[in-house]
Amino acid sequence: MKFLLLILLFLPTIAFCQFDDDSFLRSDSLHASTKLERIAYVVGGSAAFSLLDFIGFNATQFNKGARTGYRIFQVTSQLAISYFLYQKFGLSSAISFNLIWWTWGDDLGFYGWTNLVNPSSPWYNRENNGLHGNQVTWAGWTPIGLLRRQGTVVDKYALFAQALIGFSISIAIL
Secondary structure, rough: HHHHHHHHHHHHHHHHHOOOOHHHHHHHHHHHHHHHHHHHHHHHHHHHHHHHHHHHHHOOOHHHHHHHHHHHHHHHHHHHHHHHHHHOOHHHHHHHHHHHOOOOOOHHHHHHHHHHHHOOOOOOOOOOOOOOOOEOOOOOHHHHHHHOOOOOOEEEEHHHHHHHHHHHHHHOOO
């Protein structure tokens, strides 16, 4: 089942890469933009998404009803950022943004916000951020997580490497 899901996630990307003319992947405004501008918007979108995740997760962590609403807001935000990037720079920028998310880059951004903001408990902060030790069990949607049984521990350093690889590929496809 996980292998099938992995194929379904990559199939659209593989199909798009088969075109010799990449105009389908890129909007007309892309030709007027620089690679640096596209990178800035994708990285900015990821930073904004991880900040929304940091605030939303912490604000709803003890309220299951609010958590459901937050998850809906989270998905809507991801779709909105993806659509904005697609409209402004083409499909490759939306894929790039989502690749950073899928490979755990936005989660690293979440933990970056915990260290930068360092709020008091019960919010995640430098002392209480879920990365102390090596007990990451919530990365089941990532490529490494899909290859494991759901809910099992995924080594955080493997996730760091995965995020770095995902970020590198994201920048390369821009």
